[in-house]
Amino acid sequence: MLLSKHIKKSAILMEMRAETKDEALGELVDLLCSTYKLKDRAVILDAILKRERQQSTGVGMGLAVPHAKTPVVDRLHVAFGRSSGGIDFDSADGEKARLFFILVSPRDVSGPHIKALAGISRLIKHEQFRDAVIACSDEKTFVELVKKAEEKYL
């Protein structure tokens, strides 16, 4: 599953307004719903919050990947947000999260969801990629960075 093929430019937010974890999740779900015309915002947010309660998706290295499976979507949807100030996200390493990928998938298939999460985690392990995403200026540059990283690391 190539992220660059799934993410729309309108699902990329280069500067999030959120300052707390709850605000960040709300802002990212809004981004998902507005970009992909998803109607069940409350259901999606509930699924994301339920998953966060099981184990924070603040995985460290400045990355958080809130995600959930829910019956109200019919395929995988993904969005990206960046916070230059960072947000406390209960991350594994205690550091603030600056880069956020949010994913929702239907409940009846697991493969694409697993592949998408695995792909994101594989990219973000590379410091060069993380630094480039933190420094990049616009949505177009972000997509180009992801494409290049996918060619190199996936």
Add this chain to the structure above:
Amino acid sequence: MKIKEYMKRDFRTVSPGTPMREVALLFFESGESVLPVTESDGALVGLILIDDFILIFLPHYIDLIRNLDFIHDFGALERTSFSIEEQLFVAGDLMQENISVLDEEDSVMKAAAVLHKLDMPRIPIVRGKKLVGMMSKNDVCKAIYDMEGHR
């Protein structure tokens, strides 16, 4: 000959929030390739297949390659730490929710047919929504052998 006479009643389960590392350890320790996921009341909510677990570690291009004979290793991927993945996945993320189950009152031959059709090594057995057993192809073979009078 009913499933409940031959199903395994001593099986391991995980909850939807069980961390990936614990799921991995259960796979290793049990030697099973299918793990049931249950809620605290024993209700079955999904199954984790070891094939889905392995998906985490495979490069995305693997589906595009028909012949793996010319690949001897996967380079840097083989030396990668999986600490991020361990933080990112819990059992609920890995499980399949659209699963087939059988009732403990169903016949063993039905279990044989369903396991064959689905090409699954074992299948959850339920009473209502509650998981009460697991039935494997080996359990089916034992039941058929018994039926033939080889007790």
